Amino acid sequence: MAVPTTGDRVAAPLTWRVARLVERRVETPTAQTLMLEVPGWPGHRPGQHVDIRLTAADGYQAARSYSLAAPAEGERIAVTVQRVPDGEVSPYLTDTYAEGDPVEVRGPIGGWFVWRADETAPVLLVGGGSGVVPLMAMVRARREAGNRAPFRLIYSVRTPDDVFYAEELRRRTRDDQGLDVAYVYTRAAPEGWRGEPHRIGLADVNTHGWPPDLEPLCYVCGPTGFVEAVADLLVGLGHPTRRVKTERFGPTG
Amino acid sequence: MGIVSPGFQGRPRTAEPALPPGQYLTQDFPVLSAGPTPRVPLDTWEFVLTTETGAEYRWSWDELMGLPQETPHVDIHCVTHWSKLGTDWQGVSLDTLLDGVDTAARYALAHSYGGYTTNLPLDDLRGGRAWVAHTYDGGPLPAEHGGPARLLVPHLYFWKSAKWVRGIRLLTDDQPGFWETAGYHDYGDPWREQRYQGD
Ligand SMILES: Cc1cc2nc3c(=O)[nH]c(=O)nc-3n(C[C@H](O)[C@H](O)[C@H](O)COP(=O)(O)OP(=O)(O)OC[C@H]3O[C@@H](n4cnc5c(N)ncnc54)[C@H](O)[C@@H]3O)c2cc1C
16 A cells, blocks of 8 residues: 555655545534545555645635545545635535535545554544544544554543534444543533533543553644644653644634 | 536635645644644754764854844745745844855755754755744744744745754755655645645
């Protein structure tokens, strides 16, 4: 599989491929998972992303990056798109883009924010909002590979209605041995959740993460402010910076 | 022209200034980096130029500030498709830093606090096109944008403008840096859309 990764360089050009929408799944009122059929898709690693390019009838183009949400199923890939109000690309993908319609896709891209399915170290995943997408790809790849590395996911969302993959995460914490998921709610917590809504802090990361002496791999993904805060907390707790990988989505806020 | 996506019109476009292909304008300043933000105290900060023979030229923070300062007003282009026009910086030109450095090297590898590296042809650091920048928009460069000082090479994609820059190693042979070994282009010219290996 010719995937560019740190260490083994490839020179094959990444071509734009024509992808078509085959299925759309509603995740939340503002987010959807798009299943795209991409003829010739070479496969990818969890954590990698694609660039999606749209072309208007007058030739105008716009491209944005989207994390791959799951391992490929043959030539099918999944992305999960959060609708950004006033956005140029995401509202098209969530509202207008129809089954059978083409977009162009280029990838897989990124060789750093990836998890290898033969890793045995414990993994801490910390996602904020749509930042959970590449982390979910890791959770799914772990299961697919039969990997037993202990995984913990801390998932920060505004309200229970904003949780992506809610049903699947419930099922996986029950069935995928060694996977724990903790939620941090920033605006409204569900009935029975202990604590008040708050932004992720030291106590959350300390309680639901791994201590540094277990040498976990840490992956942090979300809006810039979230990633900055969590990465700083992890470093403050003693995690070596080389084991804290980050991916920042979106604006500075 | 690519494959038309039915119903896609794009944002209403006014006569926009020339942008490199595939780029869109942003007003805010997105942050992209691979790991936690390093915090480098100014009293231990230094910038080291190392030649291909191992000769070292060092500047402390105060020494850097004592050099002639320039105020580039430049457009910046990130490989993730955003561009930002007319950004204001202050810093020291690489021409000033390279002045009097005896070298026959053709390549440079910038390295950062935190371990990040990126490669450039040495010529691209000369001719008034590259700076070690410490001020953005009139204030100290924030840590998440690479402060206390970052490389500023606006004519290349912004990953070449190494944040938290710590030094530059001059090399006779090109040596890919962090993103370049992860599949990104060795040169990264936004006007030629050199995003990934093979572009
Ligand atoms: C490596 C990478 C992976 C990504 N993966 C995903 C993913 O899996 N799912 C996903 O939904 N997005 C993802 N993004 C973000 C995505 O690329 C777009 O930035 C996002 O969809 C907004 O694009 P837009 O054209 O709709 O908005 P734009 O027209 O670009 O922006 C409109 C306004 O919204 C603001 N804005 C831009 N992006 C965001 C954002 N993410 N959140 C809030 N406000 C924003 C802008 O500052 C601007 O004011 C990823 C980004 C990167 C760099």
